[in-house]
Amino acid sequence: MQSQLPLYPEEASNFAPHVDGLMIFITSVCLFFAVGVTIAIIYFFFKYRRKHPDEVGTPIHGDARLEATWIVIPLILALGMFSWGAVVYVDYRHSPPDTLDIYVIAKQWMWKVQQPNGLKEINELHVPVNRNIRLTLASEDVIHDFFVPAFRVKMDVVPGHYNTMWFRPTKPGRYHFFCSQYCGTNHAIMGGWVTVMEPTDYAAWLSGSLGGEANPVVAGEKLFAEKACITCHVANGTGRAPSLNGMYGAQVLLADGTTVTADEAYIRESILQPNAKIVAGYQPLMPTFQGQLTEEQILALTAYIKSLQSQPVPAKGSGIAPSTGKK
Amino acid sequence: MHRTGELYGQFETLEQQKESAQFGMWVFLVTEVLFFGGLFLTYAVNRHLYFTAFGVGGNMLDLTLGTVNTVVLIASSFTMAMSVWAAQTNRKKLLPVCLILTLLLGGVFLGIKYVEYKQKFDHHLIPGHSFDLTYRINHPAPTDNPKELAAERTEIEEAARHEAPTEPESGLTALNAHAQLYFSLYFGMTGLHALHMIVGGGLLVWVIKESLKGRFSTTYNTPIEIVGLYWHFVDVVWIYLFALLYLINRHAV
């Protein structure tokens, strides 16, 4: 992959070579001037060092032609930088007509992606290689930004507006994406992965699969992380959602004062209709996963949650009703 | 402490002192233009986005009171200019009279503003939880003109339809939200202006006191000039406010 100390990310989109080209061009011009001026300064610093205490310098007040030169030449170079950048930017801001349209919704602190066939993802974006992809970006709360360094593209996600961005992935692989507009506490962990696949693989993926893992508990554990359940259902009870340790089979205290046994049906309902039963002391924040998980996947998650039965239950933050002896 | 009219220590001559004071006031007024400018820009942008709601809001302002206020303020600028002239021509008796008239007219302006604000308060037009554009038409007072109320009702209903042609209820909610933006800006802009008028009043009190002591003359009248500059500026801001808030998109009743 990359060398030990890389200077730039992989180039994985149509824009990457252009952006890198711009970078090299501007770096070269700037390096030329920076090195030139630095050498001049160092050279003068030594060559014209004061030789005796009351020596003065040669009074040279200025030279209009020299001034004109070093106004005009930088201006021309600057306009060159501007023009090349403008061309790339105009291309970036005008998506071509034949795009695959994907919707991306940002909220504190996760990304919800909806593929054209309705399949939903969380903190993941699967796209086919060599297709023009257009993302329509919307925010549910504050300003976010969708940034894929390997593609060299980003766009703000502004509440009250739709923004669009486009790119064409050119290399299969998995690439980091980040939120790059400060959006609050978990801004730094509000990211995920863009998976660029061959078109046939993408089509297969689009019709849903478990990812090939046979053991449901292991598959469930992977899903638990992939679907970002883990960001809220923190094991030690400090998250925004109850810890699931020891929950299976326990009595759960609900916001309306009733208790319910946490069995398979309860788990399934909580995943598909999270607002049906709110655990006491928690906000109705959980999004629904209706349409995002196959039955196989729900079973895998259930298996995993059951396996947490023997994990240490946190003193606070599990929602398990006090009558079982735990708070 | 220096007494008004003496040469302050940092200046070389009275001429320099006068020039500095005048120039200083001009520079300060430039900053005030930028200060109000931000609000004007916000108003312009929002007016463009929500012209229906802003039209409805504007029609709820009392045009009569607004016009009277404009005349009052222009008159006060006249009396202020008279004060400057009186000072420059050594009319030591006329000077405090003109200044006091200016102050009184300013007071009338603020009094009428108070009446207007009270009206808005009674009609639930202060932005916040109890803001309700339809309050007045749903709870008419005995003194309200029924024809006016009917016209207002038609206007609100039409505007609500404009906001959301297919869903009348959400149209009214949207209209309320946007009209609340209008009134936030109305109170913000006129409130900031009123604050500046109060400061101007304070300045007037100061120069009135000094003028009653006979401090100003042909040779020394800088404070009157710079207070005059400030007062004229505040007047000009009002003229813009009046035009933008009261007059645009005004319907006849």
Added chain:
Amino acid sequence: MSATSPSPDHKLPRDHYLNATYGIRSWLLTTDHKRIALLYLFSVTFFFFVGGIFATLIRIHLLTPNGVLVTPETYNKLFTMHGVAMIFFFLIPAIPAVLGNFMIPIMIGAKDLAFPKINLLSWYIYVVGGTFVLYSFCTGGLDTGWTFYTPLSSVYSNSAVAPAVVGIFINGFSSILTGLNFIVTIHTMRAPGMTWFRLPLFVWAHYSTSLVMILGTPVVAITLLLAGMERLLHLGFFNPAMGGDPILFQHLFWFYSHPAVYIMILPAMGVISEIIPTFARKPIFGYSFIAASSIAIAVIGFLVWAHHMYVTGQSTYAALTFSFLTYLVAIPSAVKTFNWTATLYKGSISWDTPMLYALGFIGLFLIGGLTGLFLACVGLDIHIHDTYFVVAHFHYVMVGGAVMGYVGGLHFWWPKITGKLYPEILSRIAAITLFVGFNLTFFPQFILGYLGMPRRYHTYPPEFQVLNVFSTAGASILALGYLLPMIYLTWSMRYGKVAGPNPWPATGLEWKTDSPPPTENFHVTPVVDWEPYDYSNRPDLGLAPGRPLAPAHGDD
């Protein structure tokens, strides 16, 4: 090394502004611009410490990818408060309110600024504003980013936004009044013979800065007021849920905050324009071009604000316009850099500490300014916007530029302000330490940014760790570079060698009066009949060949 002949023994003048009156009241109620400058020196240094402590915690936290020093909430508060303290309470006031306040009246031959009481009021307003902000820091902190983007700041944040916004609002008036004072003073209070084109470039720089202060600051004041009202009264200017527009906030905010960076850099450039002719002992190359470029930067600087908003979804046409104008604003800065370098040609260059700071400034401002060209490029900015590239860029110009200019200026005028010299060897070591530490801290961040590390991140992918560790290591050296001057400058006030009126020597009017100056600056109003930086025609400096009047400072 410079001179080796023995220095004449100077004595402190008997009466000067420091001993004219005694007691705390004589300081807190002073209207002497020199004393007010020292009041500011004290308070901006305090806020520099506050901001510096936050920076230290940030860099320590970022040593590991999963930083363990502080929680995410605390980290977000640290970078916000670092920005607010440094920008509003250190960088914007520092050079104008400390060095400008002290020097401008003396440089133009006046007894004080045009409005001395307003000058004192400016300081008190600064203190009140600072108190509100400190209150915010101590009662929940601030976690919105110094940019206060809505609706995060006006609706969602749970930190002490309101007092902070009030504090910054109040502080804005300090800036406005200082700018007003400078403009009027420079227009009306120049001594006889001090024409506009005989003014030191430091004065031109502050004139341009003051234009920006008075025109830009009111806009941010009203913007923050609106955002604060939105937060407190649940109004909807910038909150989309109530019909408002978050992008409107950004336009209004950046309309000031971009010119604000020129408030920070123009005075520093003015300092450099004083130091280089002095330590090269020749006139500055291209005086009128440098003066004009200051005005050009101030004016064009008002037209480029939305280059902070290329990826907000604003119209393509608008983005291109702002990119074009941003490239234009780079040109006057380039002109200055070339002129400073050309001034060194055929000079008689001494390696004194202020010169080291000035040359360090040029080197660092070069990198900082040139990397601005990368960010101005719309096609490149879509990649590097909001990454560490931006962080590196603005630290290069603000710290490598403005702070170096400030510290260099303090060293240059320290003899005039205190009447004492600082230890030369130690000060040169400090200057070099600062330069090295700074580069080590911030250069890796350009690479981090291009690799894709976003800014304002309390945790980062492991592949970014090596560069972060370099950065933190550099920061520890940088900190040393700041601490050393604080120590020896303070030491020199008591134990330093007496400087005499003109130790360097320099040609400005301020060097013709005592060190420290008398309260009224000059015993007799000067009449100016010489051109600035005219080393060849100033026999009073004692530099004519054959007159060995050497301005040595010996090593302490």
